[in-house]
Amino acid sequence: MASAASVFLLNVTGQIESAEFPEFDELYCKYCFVYGHDWAPTSGVEEGISQIASKNRNIKQEIVWNFPIEITFKSTNPYGWPQIVISVYGPDTFGNDVVRGYGAVHLPFTPGRHKKTIPLFVPESSSKLQKFTSWFTGRRPEFTDPKVVAQGDGREVTRVRSQGFLTLSFNVVTKDLKKLGYSNSPSEPPNPLMMSRP
């Protein structure tokens, strides 16, 4: 069993907890993962689609999905560390599904429990004419592939509007990262006098 490790494992469980969208209701979300060439999922679900959730006006204004995420990746190299890409959809005034937000975040790097709140944004029309036609036809601009929000190149041509936040929680377990020579946490507990503000 104790052979020299050449791969490390990243096991993530968690959930898409909820979203804050002041303007919209009856939303559902999709998730998928974007990762580099050296990475491969070994078990778990790579994409999912949630129920349609609406707000409870009496209790709180959040939209709760409580949607599970369970996945394990293996890799030889942290380059291309997986990102979870979320897209949120909901009906417009005519009942057609339109996108209400895209967002992405890297899976946490250190073992333990992590909570992340990420901003969600939608692409905007680039010209006044397109703005008018999208208003007139009721079709708003979308990304043909939501995975572009996890990529850095080619972003300079996109104009977006951020509107709303999504909260995720993760439990992370790693295996053999140390054995491969990687350190993902400080070697000693950080100096309490040097703690940065949260």
Next chain:
Amino acid sequence: MAEVHIIGQIIGASGFPQHILFCKWGVHTGGAWKLLSGVVEGQTQVDNPQNEEMAFWSHPIDIHFATKGLQGWPKLHLQVWHQDSFGRNELYSYGFLHIPSTPGTHSLLTPTWRPLGTWQEQISQMFVGGGPQLKSPSLIYGGADRYRLQTTSMGQVHLELTIIPRNFERYGVEC
């Protein structure tokens, strides 16, 4: 050789006079550093946020370096630009930070500044926008020529970066 992974996001910016913002970024390293994979410069999306306090870019960064020494540890330099309603871009501010050397995930907030210019330039900037820009970006992350400048403070840029060094312990380097 020891290796360093820098993975994370340029999250966004807050505290700027206008909120339609984007950012040009780059990573500068010394001669002993070799880029193995990833891109070291780029430009974010333009965000016109509904909540006007903060613009969000969620711009991913994933860089893999190999190095022979600690000299020239990577620095990230930033330029924040404002886009007005006519689609014209105007430089808002400069900023830089050293990539943290401690392994783990860091929430970072970097303050930014812009050159002031003469009083004539300041008045024309009040009416028509624009403003002085640096001729060479090395002034952003270098300290040698800064004393020639007069600057004023601008907003701040939010980042979350994770540092994963590899094989530093093999050379006795504690980080």
